[in-house]
Amino acid sequence: MNSNTKYNILRTVLSISIALLISFGIIFLTSKEPVKAIVQLLTGPLQSQRRFGNVIEAMIPLIFTGTGVSIMFAANEINLAGEGAFHLGGLVATYFALNTALPAGLSPLATILVAGLFGMIVTAIPAILKIKTESDVLVSSLMMNYLILYFSNYVLSNILRDPKAGAVVSFAVPSVTQFSPIISGTRIHVGLFIAIAVAILGYIFMYKTKIGYELRITGENRDFARYSGINVVKITLISQLLGGFIFGIGGGVELLGMYNRFTWTSLLGYGWDAIIITTLAKKNPIYVPFAAFFLAYLRTGASIMSRSTDVVTEIVIITQGIIILLVVAEQFLSKYRHKLVAKEAKAELMEREGE
Amino acid sequence: MIVDAILSPEFLNNTLRATTPILFAALASAIASKSGVVNMALEGIMLFAALFGVIFSAAFQSAWLGLLATMVVGGFIGLFLAFAVLKLKTDEILAAIAINLIANGATILILLFVSGDRGISSSINSLTIPMVSLPVIENIPFIGTVLSNQNILTYISLIMVVVVHIFLYKTPLGLQIRAVGENKDAAESVGISPDRIRYISLILSGVLASMGGFFLSGGYMTRFTTGMSAGRGFIALAASAMGGNTPIGSFLVSLLFGAAQAISNILQLGTLPHELVQMLPYLTTLIGLGIYSYSRMKKRQRLMGR
Numbered sequence: 001m002n003s004n005t006k007y008n009i010l011r012t013v014l015s016i017s018i019a020l021l022i023s024f025g026i027i028f029l030t031s032k033e034p035v036k037a038i039v040q041l042l043t044g045p046l047q048s049q050r051r052f053g054n055v056i057e058a059m060i061p062l063i064f065t066g067t068g069v070s071i072m073f074a075a076n077e078i079n080l081a082g083e084g085a086f087h088l089g090g091l092v093a094t095y096f097a098l099n100t101a102l103p104a105g106l107s108p109l110a111t112i113l114v115a116g117l118f119g120m121i122v123t124a125i126p127a128i129l130k131i132k133t134e135s136d137v138l139v140s141s142l143m144m145n146y147l148i149l150y151f152s153n154y155v156l157s158n159i160l161r162d163p164k165a166g167a168v169v170s171f172a173v174p175s176v177t178q179f180s181p182i183i184s185g186t187r188i189h190v191g192l193f194i195a196i197a198v199a200i201l202g203y204i205f206m207y208k209t210k211i212g213y214e215l216r217i218t219g220e221n222r223d224f225a226r227y228s229g230i231n232v233v234k235i236t237l238i239s240q241l242l243g244g245f246i247f248g249i250g251g252g253v254e255l256l257g258m259y260n261r262f263t264w265t266s267l268l269g270y271g272w273d274a275i276i277i278t279t280l281a282k283k284n285p286i287y288v289p290f291a292a293f294f295l296a297y298l299r300t301g302a303s304i305m306s307r308s309t310d311v312v313t314e315i316v317i318i319t320q321g322i323i324i325l326l327v328v329a330e331q332f333l334s335k336y337r338h339k340l341v342a343k344e345a346k347a348e349l350m351e352r353e354g355e
Numbered sequence: 356m357i358v359d360a361i362l363s364p365e366f367l368n369n370t371l372r373a374t375t376p377i378l379f380a381a382l383a384s385a386i387a388s389k390s391g392v393v394n395m396a397l398e399g400i401m402l403f404a405a406l407f408g409v410i411f412s413a414a415f416q417s418a419w420l421g422l423l424a425t426m427v428v429g430g431f432i433g434l435f436l437a438f439a440v441l442k443l444k445t446d447e448i449l450a451a452i453a454i455n456l457i458a459n460g461a462t463i464l465i466l467l468f469v470s471g472d473r474g475i476s477s478s479i480n481s482l483t484i485p486m487v488s489l490p491v492i493e494n495i496p497f498i499g500t501v502l503s504n505q506n507i508l509t510y511i512s513l514i515m516v517v518v519v520h521i522f523l524y525k526t527p528l529g530l531q532i533r534a535v536g537e538n539k540d541a542a543e544s545v546g547i548s549p550d551r552i553r554y555i556s557l558i559l560s561g562v563l564a565s566m567g568g569f570f571l572s573g574g575y576m577t578r579f580t581t582g583m584s585a586g587r588g589f590i591a592l593a594a595s596a597m598g599g600n601t602p603i604g605s606f607l608v609s610l611l612f613g614a615a616q617a618i619s620n621i622l623q624l625g626t627l628p629h630e631l632v633q634m635l636p637y638l639t640t641l642i643g644l645g646i647y648s649y650s651r652m653k654k655r656q657r658l659m660g661r
Contacts, residue, residue: 030468078448129641135648136596138395138448139640142589146637154630275452312467317460324453329443 007337012280014333015326016294023319027311037309044304045297053186055293055300057258061086062292063195064250065270066277067202067285072123072243074206074283075236076219081126081141082247083271084148085119087264089251091152092118094160094170094262097177107177112194112252119248120241122148127240131233149267156262170262179257189257195289198246202285205242215239247271276320279327295320364500366617371501373620374613375509376401376575379567380591381598381605382512382519383560388600389523390556391536391549392440395451397564398588399458400432404568406462409481409579410469418482418573422508425569426562433561437554455588463581476572476579483573484508506574508566513606515563520602532556564588586637593640597647608643615639 027041028034045055065082072079093115102110126141160170179189206212218225218232225232250270255262277295281287302316326332380397387394407428412421432454439450463473470478484507493503523529534542535552543549567587572579590612598604615636622632 026464030464129645129648133645133649134652135644136593138393139589139593139596140644142586143593143637143641143644146586147634147641150630150633150637153633154628157630158628272452272456275449279449312464312473314460314463318457318464321453321455321457321460324449324456325439325443325445328449329439329445332443 019322037311040305041301045300058296061254065274066288068243068246069274075239081144084145085122085244085247086251089115089119089248090255093252097173104176115252116245116249120244123244191253191257367501369617373616376567378609381594383563384595387560396454399455400564401568401584402458404565405572408569412482429561429565433557437557
């Protein structure tokens with residue numbers, strides 16, 4: 001293990017610890033039963049099979065969004081439309097499942113692929129707008145999310161709404177299209193395997209293919225990439241399309257696995273969750289499942305905590321924000337890094353002198 | 356019928372009202388951008404300000420003292436962003452995303468802690484900045500209806516356009532801010548500290564954005580509701596970008612978005628499906644941004660070609 005990896009691991013662990021300590025501080029300040037709350041937060045998910053199942057269920061969409069945003073951000077393009085792509089993926093999956101009659105095995109597969117294609121359109125619009133007009137992807141991708149939200153609300157209440165249901169929800173997706181649980185006593189579904197496959201494929205794409213290599217070069221130094229003969233516009237577009245596709249599939253899988261009706265009337269925030277995951281995973285899809293597990297564990301713990309004590313789940317959002325701040329702060333622990341690098345160089349020097 | 360509604364002075368009055376929070380935030384964004392930092396935390400700052408506005412105005416039982424205290428909080432969040440970006444060398448976008456996330460969680464937490472409510476601050480006895488009618492002007496037909504009977508903060512936001520313009524273009528500090536934004540190294544070579552200037556710019560940016568946030572819960576509405584900034588901070592980012600980060604430009608584009616918001620408010624009462632009408636401000640932003648960027652790109656290409 002070289003000093004850089006060691007340093008990165010230490011820094012990530014320390015950032016998470018500090019963020020958790022700050023959250024514990026807030027819990028102590030605001031709660032009447034702080035110790036119980038913290039114990040529930042940290043150990044709650046381990047107390048039963050069903051609860052641990054909840055962690056794995058929550059991890060599935062996070063793996064998709066984390067992988068998607070890792071690929072999009074690898075091009076050094078801050079495209080935040082993943083949120084909208086995920087949302088539209090869920091909507092399109094519902095629409096497609098309700099309006100087609102495909103055989104059992106094919107139906108869920110076709111549904112999530114169509115969801116992926118629509119997700120791709122969502123992240124493509126800001127990317128193409130940038131290519132054609134040089135407009136800022138950050139702002140246009142944020143606008144996309146709101147557009148998708150209200151569009152989905154329109155489709156939900158005017159086209160998909162089940163008038164017999166009390167709340168504003170769509171008709172139920174046919175059971176042949178739904179993912180059924182694979183472990184009894186939990187709601188863990190086949191989407192888990194799809195998610196892990198996507199993360200592995202994402203890793204292979206980024207680290208074992210020519211396009212992936214070009215993508216990483218483009219992200220690190222656009223001018224250098226251009227002078228090396230890489231078509232940076234094409235590479236960037238590919239990464240945005242692929243990212244949106246994964247987000248869309250993620251939305252479709254989440255809907256078929258965890259919901260049987262489309263009920264999303266506000267943005268779910270998966271686009272923002274994806275950012276903390278990609279920060280922890282250092283834009284490498286292979287680490288995404290671990291980061292997703294961590295966040296899912298924390299979320300599930302928070303939800304258990306909020307049910308049994310007076311602390312609300314939103315405490316975790318604050319923890320998330322602090323983790324992002326610390327992990328991406330270059331100067332955080334930079335002195336230590338300097339020491340580490342110096343020590344390693346000295347050791348190397350000694351070794352050579354010895355020869 | 357809808358056309359009549361849009362041409363009416365009442366509509367323009369509503370437009371100014373809807374423009375106010377966006378305008379404050381757009382001016383905030385303009386100052387930060389002029390110094391060379393994108394302040395994407397506007398959204399979170401506005402959300403924090405909307406909540407603290409309610410809490411402080413109730414605590415002091417004075418809307419004005421509440422506004423003042425909220426502005427201090429806004430300044431501190433700006434300072435925090437500056438510290439993260441300049442001292443800790445955090446990516447400015449990721450730092451802002453973190454602040455926005457913290458705002459989402461913390462406002463819910465604080466609201467619950469202070470009032471025991473979830474979602475809306477109905478049990479907090481907060482005050483609002485009053486509306487005023489302008490003497491003399493209110494008697495002018497049409498213009499009177501448009502301009503008079505607005506919230507005082509709306510008038511302040513309009514005055515701030517002029518103030519920020521003078522600040523950026525007629526004062527030494529404004530010149531330094533623009534110099535740092537244009538060319539950091541050149542500014543440094545003549546003895547300006549870019550970090551100091553950016554600290555100041557981001558603090559001012561935070562203060563301005565917090566005024567917009569205060570207006571949301573203490574003027575536009577009378578209560579705080581969770582997530583009430585509803586993307587206005589992001590729209591403001593677009594507004595100032597499209598306005599070339601100048602106060603006047605930002606104002607004009609903010610007016611356009613305010614009008615889109617006001618049209619959407621009117622149309623929601625009509626027969627069109629309200630969900631589609633709600634898309635209007637965001638769609639206007641997206642298309643406007645595209646057109647603006649395209650024309651700027653063409654202009655740059657023309658200049659380069661020469």
